[in-house]
Amino acid sequence: MSWLVIRQPLDPRKALALKLAAFCIPLAVWCLVSYVPFIWHPEVKLIERGGTRSYVVGGHIPVAAFEVEQKQLHDKGLAPMVGVPINPIFLPPPHEVGRALYTAFTTEPQRKGAPWLHERIVQSIGVLAMGFLLACMVALPLGILCGTYDFFSKMIEPFVDFMRYMPAPAFGALMVAVLGTAGAPKVSIVFIGLFFNMLLVTANTVRSLDVSLLEAAQTLGARGTRLLTRVVIPGSLPMLYTDLRIALGFGWVYLTIAELIGEMSGITEFINQNGKFRNYPNVFTGIIVLGMLGFLTDQILGWLGTKLFPWQPRSKPRRTLKTKSTTVASLALIAGPQPVASGVSHANS
Amino acid sequence: MPTLELPCYRELEAPVAARFDRIDLRPVVVEVQSLGKIFEAPTGPVETLRDVNFKIRRREFVCIIGPSGCGKSTLVRMLAGLDTPTTGEVLIENQPVTGPGPDRGMVFQGYTLFPWMTVKKNVMFGLQMKNVGADKADSEARQWIDMVGLTRFADSYPHQLSGGMKQRVAIARALANQPKVLLMDEPFGALDSQTRCSMQMYLKQIWMNVDITIAFITHDLDEAILLADRIIVLAAHPGRVIEIINVPLLQPRTPEAMMSPRFLATRKRLDELIHPPKTGTDEDEPDKLPVMRMTLVGDDVL
Numbered sequence: 001m002s003w004l005v006i007r008q009p010l011d012p013r014k015a016l017a018l019k020l021a022a023f024c025i026p027l028a029v030w031c032l033v034s035y036v037p038f039i040w041h042p043e044v045k046l047i048e049r050g051g052t053r054s055y056v057v058g059g060h061i062p063v064a065a066f067e068v069e070q071k072q073l074h075d076k077g078l079a080p081m082v083g084v085p086i087n088p089i090f091l092p093p094p095h096e097v098g099r100a101l102y103t104a105f106t107t108e109p110q111r112k113g114a115p116w117l118h119e120r121i122v123q124s125i126g127v128l129a130m131g132f133l134l135a136c137m138v139a140l141p142l143g144i145l146c147g148t149y150d151f152f153s154k155m156i157e158p159f160v161d162f163m164r165y166m167p168a169p170a171f172g173a174l175m176v177a178v179l180g181t182a183g184a185p186k187v188s189i190v191f192i193g194l195f196f197n198m199l200l201v202t203a204n205t206v207r208s209l210d211v212s213l214l215e216a217a218q219t220l221g222a223r224g225t226r227l228l229t230r231v232v233i234p235g236s237l238p239m240l241y242t243d244l245r246i247a248l249g250f251g252w253v254y255l256t257i258a259e260l261i262g263e264m265s266g267i268t269e270f271i272n273q274n275g276k277f278r279n280y281p282n283v284f285t286g287i288i289v290l291g292m293l294g295f296l297t298d299q300i301l302g303w304l305g306t307k308l309f310p311w312q313p314r315s316k317p318r319r320t321l322k323t324k325s326t327t328v329a330s331l332a333l334i335a336g337p338q339p340v341a342s343g344v345s346h347a348n349s
Numbered sequence: 350m351p352t353l354e355l356p357c358y359r360e361l362e363a364p365v366a367a368r369f370d371r372i373d374l375r376p377v378v379v380e381v382q383s384l385g386k387i388f389e390a391p392t393g394p395v396e397t398l399r400d401v402n403f404k405i406r407r408r409e410f411v412c413i414i415g416p417s418g419c420g421k422s423t424l425v426r427m428l429a430g431l432d433t434p435t436t437g438e439v440l441i442e443n444q445p446v447t448g449p450g451p452d453r454g455m456v457f458q459g460y461t462l463f464p465w466m467t468v469k470k471n472v473m474f475g476l477q478m479k480n481v482g483a484d485k486a487d488s489e490a491r492q493w494i495d496m497v498g499l500t501r502f503a504d505s506y507p508h509q510l511s512g513g514m515k516q517r518v519a520i521a522r523a524l525a526n527q528p529k530v531l532l533m534d535e536p537f538g539a540l541d542s543q544t545r546c547s548m549q550m551y552l553k554q555i556w557m558n559v560d561i562t563i564a565f566i567t568h569d570l571d572e573a574i575l576l577a578d579r580i581i582v583l584a585a586h587p588g589r590v591i592e593i594i595n596v597p598l599l600q601p602r603t604p605e606a607m608m609s610p611r612f613l614a615t616r617k618r619l620d621e622l623i624h625p626p627k628t629g630t631d632e633d634e635p636d637k638l639p640v641m642r643m644t645l646v647g648d649d650v651l
Binding site: 210212213215216217218219220221222226230231234235237238309310311312313 | 429430431448449450451453454455457459461463464465466474475478479506507508522523526
């Protein structure tokens, strides 16, 4: 079975098929659960009221309660209700979510003066960018100093290591009191969430630079701050870039929490409001939008990384295990005399 | 097997002796006086080096060899100023060494080229530390890169080069500072034997054509005899100088010299010093293993 061979990479077509399946299979399961009646569908969506006084059109009724009401109507001789089996309200079918992805951007907000979804996106990104950049501006220089000079390390790191155990959301009430209810406390939550960890990670990354590079620089005449600016910082940059990318990934989480502090805003408010009004297709939309934003920014940063740091070697082809199913030719090589060239070329394939 | 009649390794033919006399007239570049180093290990203090004394004169090629654990790397690091001795001192042109500096260039065993810089920028690094102007540094760096035969690779990054090429860049980078002594800590240890051979020849060429004094650490006895004017032999536990051998062959030596009787005599002496014959009474390393005969009678390998 050539799909499951230990430490053997799949050929590109099989790999592509699996990557597509990874997305299609959950989608297929979702479609199955939503559209095929007998799999789940524990509720009934009312289409015609009939004679009932307890339920409204469009509402969801558990199947058992529906049948009880139906029987009562029948007993009283009133018109029966008409409904379709459906999933609970929090699992809308794919086409409704698809439609919501479009309408969420084109529907005018219910509250006058409230931001449109694309404006909310800009708002959210703005808060995250501000918090992230502020954290970088403070954490990076301090982290580099801590990683380079033990003096700063001993002075700063123990306190920061203690502070980072205080979760950023816990500062919500405090930040609102200090900074008001507008945008500033949200930026501060993102900042607090990112800053302490970013400083420690930066310090560790800088500290882990190969000391023999520094020694080589010393034997070439570099001393003091030149060691810092000409060796430590350029040498650590690629790894620091990766650390920052990871931090930005966490920043999205802090953003979501921050948007609940004080006055709700941004995409999180969109999700919460729609949740309150039980408009779950829009909730899904909000979550998907947030996920796509994070995914796209990370992909862009990854591509940018390869351009900024051309000296980083690309991942080398790793040695793969040669197993029985793939090396029949090699067995023949062992069995009998073969020209050396072909054996070597196979071993390298 | 007939045994070879080998001359005494201490016998120097007239031209060789005359050359050593000329070397003795040159000024002393490196002087090591009563050097000692004691490391604090968890199990207690470890005396890595004890009372090391030697002199290296201008444009000499000195090899320092010894078994593993004899403190060769510690010694060269103290020459470079990266470690401080517990006792004694290192003098470079009569000035005591207080720390690392560009007057003592160093080539390490692991490749320590700066990966974020191209070959040319690597070689320019030392010059820029001396605040040489960018244009001048560029042209000087190019000269050194040409000298090590890597003109085509001036704008490549270290990760694109092979091991031998990386060490050539490291040599060029150190030499660009025109140091008083070039310290090399087993620079060819990680290379395959073919590359090692060609690197030894390149190093010889550079040494003959550039005003440079070389102190070369190695554990390869043949390499030491092939390259060095004099060999400083260290013993282990604690590290100390047991002999300084003047190599009885004319420079430059080609690989063919490895077959000459004097080469073999020197090699034999080094073998005796580095690998003393086992007494057979050591419990951990007996002469013979207690292997039982497990093959059939008559089935012999001989």
